[in-house]
Amino acid sequence: MRYIDEFCDPGLAKRLVESINRLSDKEIVLMEVCGTHTMAIFKHGIKKLLAPSIRLVSGPGCPVCVTAAQDIDVARWISRQKDVIFTTFGDMIRVPGGASSLERQKGQEGADIRVVYSILDALDIARNNPTKRVVFFGIGFETTAPSIASGIQLASKQGLDNFFVYSCHKLIPPAMKALLESGEVKIDGFICPGHVSTIIGAKPYEFIAEQYHIPCVITGFEPLDILQAILMLVKARESGQVGVEIQYTRAVKHEGNVVAQRILAEVFEPIDAVWRGIGVIPDSGLKIRQEYSRFDALLQFEMPEMSDKSDLSNLSDCICGLILRGIAIPTDCPLFKTVCNTENPVGACMVSLEGTCAAYYKYSP
Amino acid sequence: MCLGIPVKIMKISDSLAVVEIGGVKRQASLALVEDVRVGDYVILHAGFAIQKVDEDDARESLRLLEEIGICDI
């Protein structure tokens, strides 16, 4: 397949691996922020090919994993309301909230919860069900948020009065900033998310290079992309030349996608947000602006107080928070594979198809 | 960070396109991109094209990759 197969070439992969390993005498810790990168690294068996001095650590880049338990409880509450059709991306459906998940809500209590592939499907459902209130669960980072913004604008143009979005969207650079400010983990380089960067460009990562002197490489998702990015980071560390580089040039421009940025800014504004396992990160979430507030699910429904179970203190052994911050790995967790597995996940890192724990569980011996 | 895949634009009507990968066709919104034509490749994510794939950049990337290991360090 075009633009996929060429970037999987085994011969080129071998040469990249050799070049990387030749340069790696001292330990280097690289963090991949994005869940899809975590999965790709495992899927292609990249870790085993690299010298042991190269440590790959996963960050909080799985929007499913970092959705606060209380936000999921709000979603479940909305889905139970009269005449509501609750639409969501597939990966959210099994994530546990404080007490339960959307999947259990659907199964046990018959709430009308439907998996959709796109907000456009949810809009179709709203048009076809004028007597129902259709709510879309807005999850995802900057890759997804512009399409949700576009969907809301479409709803406005079409004059829909039964369509709402429950926005739990989050932003990546503030999370990276919070991680660096906490000083909890030593990072020598960032493998930056390719498709988030397709939207936001390279500029939002510059503070990492300038203030923290950590090199960043914006990376694609095929094996050659990831290997090349690792080589670029290792070289940057050797040469001391620290900046933000784009490896994924075929899909990322320096300025990003300005049309998408504009549409995003027209519909959303930044707001403080709770990240599961991390806590509040300032200006890291997205709220629907006043002009489109009639589509905001939070204003449509009068919600009761949800208690904050985002610290998972009632599941004291779950260390998803530490894993999301790159401080621990799944094998450090006492629950990993014993109590917590993909069939009975305890924390979000195991439930999400791209969670670090799920990746370790599925792909590592 | 999200499932974005390179697909080919087969047909455009207003801001909707029919896109294709491996012979499988799907509809996609072009609301987030400009200047795309039939035959172009775009990155598809959650039903939207989020960027045009730059063919020249892709070719250049591959050329650089092929040089690695031959004239590297």
Place this chain on the structure above:
Amino acid sequence: MQFDRILLSHGSGGRLSQQLIHDVFLKELGNEILDELNDSAVFNVAEGKLAYTTDAYVVSPIFFPGGDIGRLSACGTVNDLSMSGAKPFYLSASFIIEEGLSINDLKTILMSMKQAADEARVKIVCGDTKVVGRGMADKVFITTSGIGLIPDGIDISPRRIRPGDSVILSGTIGDHGIAILSQREGLGFSSDFISDVAPLNHLVASMLDEVGNDIHAMRDPTRGGLATTLNEFAQVANLGMRIYEDKIPVQDNIRGACELLGFDPLYIANEGKLVAIVENVAGDRVLACMKRHPLGINAEIIGEVVEKPEGMVSLVTRIGGTRVIDMMVGDQLPRIC
């Protein structure tokens, strides 16, 4: 009186039931044993080891590109028998029908079943029909059982798997599951997906003729896909498997659909494919034999059985890395991220 839909009375055992049996079931499926309409089918069997299996079919939708629930229920049971090396002979078929099913649909399903049975050269010799109220079943559920005879001396079982054995796959994976999925609402993509549902007994017979017990084990990778079947073998045999990603045949349109949905073809159901674990030295002969058969033209040796790690299936990826292939958990869902 003619009806165009199944009524509750069609299942009550009375006149309407008789009419249904004669005018529809016997008409489509009839043979000398079934036509006797005894409480049991009675027939002679040759001496030897019998294989016996049963399966229920609840596929939705009941009609899909490449087949329907009728074809599926006949082929599925024929295939289960074939996987133990048995030559299938007779099937039973019991139907639970939802009130309101169109009789034309029922006829189409039965014709499909008969056609599959004829392809496999088996007979449906006994059956049963029940009708339940609307909403108590989803159109029709079919349970088939089957009997086959294992040729003398043949012993196909996972406990015969040995380190060094070759792992052979008969063709492309993912075709059936994606064909079914493509008919479901909300996925919104189009292509010519066709289920691979087919009876494998003739392919198996030619393989056994070629190398006999050099075939150690066979299974058809249905629910849970190739990954689950390989894991089952590894666990029963308490051995490992090493599989090569670049050897596994997948059609382009299946790859495309999987990319779009975020699915992994390794976990998608197949209904016309088999995995054979074969004595290493016989691998090439078996492969050549399979490729001569229409249902095996895309066969490949995809890996080998290894001693360790026990019970684990690992994949050598396209770029030479390795990862573990686990059993399937839950249902694959379309994902964004």
